[in-house]
Amino acid sequence: MTDSEKQVCNYLRELDLWWVFESPIFVIDEKECGMVWTPDFNVPKLDMYIEVCGTDEFDYEYQKKIYYKNGYRVAFIKVYKEKWKNFLVDMIMDIEEKRHVEVMKIRARTPERDKHISESREISSRSIPTKFVHIIMSTHEH
Structure with missing residues (x-):
């Protein structure tokens, strides 16, 4: 585990969010090929994953696109940024709001x-x- 991942690990503990480190998931890429990826953290309580970004030099857009295509909720965290903890909590809230909207759509279709x-x-x-x-x-x- 990298130092950045340890920081996220400790913060998740502070939030009383338990996680599984590098839990494998199955994704299908843009060429419809299946592969196994291991996001840094799986947070089962929130049904989401966290990827810890090591640098701004790496382009994470491809990963974001593939996760989204496969229906995974993933927060990309840049620990080297000053307010990464606030960003993580904002991402959790955003994911929960989107989930709530989807549930309400389902509820509306079941009178x-x-x-x-x-x-x-x-x-x-x-x-x-x-x-x-x-x-x-x-x-x-x-």
């Missing part, structure tokens, strides 16, 4: 869902005897 949920809530609230509801409520108050 029967709301009817089903309200029916199941009615049934479940009627099926629990009142004395048990009181016990459940009182245990959560403490």
